[in-house]
Amino acid sequence: MKYVQSITFRALSALCIGCLLIAFPDKTTAWLVIIIGILFLIPGLISIVAYFNVYTSKESMRPLFPIIGIGSVLFGIILIAFSHIFMDYMKYALAAFLILAGISQLVTLINLRKWTKVNIFFFIMSSLIAFVGLFIIIAAKMIATTVLTILGIASIFYAIVELISAIRFHNVHRIITNKKTQMTEYAESETAEKEETDSVSGE
Numbered sequence: 339m340k341y342v343q344s345i346t347f348r349a350l351s352a353l354c355i356g357c358l359l360i361a362f363p364d365k366t367t368a369w370l371v372i373i374i375g376i377l378f379l380i381p382g383l384i385s386i387v388a389y390f391n392v393y394t395s396k397e398s399m400r401p402l403f404p405i406i407g408i409g410s411v412l413f414g415i416i417l418i419a420f421s422h423i424f425m426d427y428m429k430y431a432l433a434a435f436l437i438l439a440g441i442s443q444l445v446t447l448i449n450l451r452k453w454t455k456v457n458i459f460f461f462i463m464s465s466l467i468a469f470v471g472l473f474i475i476i477a478a479k480m481i482a483t484t485v486l487t488i489l490g491i492a493s494i495f496y497a498i499v500e501l502i503s504a505i506r507f508h509n510v511h512r513i514i515t516n517k518k519t520q521m522t523e524y525a526e527s528e529t530a531e532k533e534e535t536d537s538v539s540g541e
Contacts, residue, residue, distance in 0.1 A: 345504040352439075353497035355432075359490030367428040367486065371421040379414030382407045432489050433474040439496050440468025443503070463499045467492055 358366040385407030417424060443464035447456050470492040478485050 345500055349497040349500035349504065352493045352500070356490040356493030356497060359486050359493065363486035363490070367425040367432075368421045370428055370432075371424045372418050375414045375417030375421070377414070378410045378417065382410030382412075382414060386411065429478060429485055429489065430475055432493070433471040433478070436471030436474075436489070436492050436496065437468050438471075439500075440464045440466075440471065443467070443496075443499065446503070460499065460503065463495060467496045467499070 355366070355370070358369070389407070441464075444461065447460050447464065450456055470488065474485055474488060
């Protein structure tokens with residue numbers, strides 16, 4: 339169940355990003371940079387506040403100065419304040435995500451072939467997703483006006499394939515997990531019996 343939930347959340351996130359990239363190509367990357375900046379800023383602030391709360395208390399153990407927390411806050415502020423500068427880099431980050439996502443899907447499909455029949459459609463789509471990410475990294479400047487739209491379409495296709503895979507292979511994944519658990523339990527019981535036999539022999 340956790341497997342399906344995680345894969346569904348990932349797919350829905352990619353679907354939302356893809357739709358936003360197509361609908362608002364000029365603004366979405368800036369929003370993503372700002373969101374990432376906030377994700378760096380908040381934990382950094384929490385660590386700094388926690389440091390001063392402990393430092394001003396009567397405890398004898400003083401915490402180390404939160405250098406990482408301050409760095410996280412500064413990096414978050416820079417990302418938020420200069421999001422327009424990092425927009426181009428976000429395109430490459432999204433393209434790299436597509437490459438990793440496509441490769442990850444291919445590896446998963448190859449492993450699933452050991453347990454069930456996998457339609458060639460899934461292999462073609464996963465390969466195309468990885469190829470699109472690689473193509474964008476190589477030719478981003480040549481297709482500057484349409485790169486975000488292409489990223490959006492590829493993200494939507496990735497989300498659709500991921501959702502179909504989650505539905506199609508949910509039962510297969512459960513069977514695999516159960517078999518692995520049984521094999522682990524069997525191996526542990528065999529080890530325990532062997533250790534018990536050895537201890538009796540030693541006596």
